[in-house]
Amino acid sequence: MNKFVVAASFVAASFFTSLSPVQAQTKSLFNGKDLKGWHTDVPEQDKNPNARNPFIVRDGMLVSLGTPGGHLITDSSFQNYRLELEYRFAGKPGNCGALVHVSTPRALYDMFPKSIEIQMMHQNAGDFWCIEEDIVVPDMEKRRGPREKWGVNGDKLRRIPNLTDGSEKPVGEWNTMKIQCLNDAITVWVNDDTVNMGWNATAQKGQIALQAEGAEVEFRKVVLIPLTPVKTMKAH
Secondary structure (H helix, E strand, C coil), X not given: CCHHHHHHHHHHHHHCCEEEECHHHCEECCCCCCCCCEEEECCHHHHCCCCCXXXXXXXXXXXXXXXXXXXXXXXXXXECEEEEEEEEECCCCCCCEEEEEECCXXXXXXXXCCEEEEECCCCCCCCEEEEECCCECXXXXXXXXXXXXXXXXXXXXXXXXXXXXCCCCCCCCCEEEEEEEECCEEXXXXXXXXXXXXXXXXXXXXXXXXXXXXXXXXXEEEEEEEEEEEECCCCC
């Protein structure tokens, strides 16, 4: 096991809040038929009303066509949950992402909403990207770079790389990503590997978004499991 994973597992065990899934309230955010419960934010459509919608339903799957760039955003906001996604790149591998704690639209580069992104880019799944929000991780300076260059916008160091290599399936196969948001902590698993975790997130609730960012991605599962915090333990 990667030594950073060991460190992360220790911190997670000693810090993160214990939880109890509220299974009766488990819900699919995608009904397999249409995009009810979601809305799009695609800047290209502002100047070109005929620009295609990069988010469609095809063969019972939610599909991000990749272009034009934008976001598919839930109408509702959520707090304390586990988001479970099953996804694959439909053709050439590329970039995509799942965003949590989404709030102000187009807060960065007139494109990205204020949020914390969990990267889905091929071979980088599980990276954190800070978009006008922030989070703390183990080995912060080693992973993020010089402290004086950290930030949440512009040319600041906003990326926090994940902890593992080789957690993703080969292109064309289905990946499972689980994103747990509990109080101010976020933990990410890719195909059951713990790939990232952090705490002291500057947001604890918000909408959820999926990206169109250049590559076609199919989603066959988008499920949300509410979580109930039951006990808090301090880090040591």
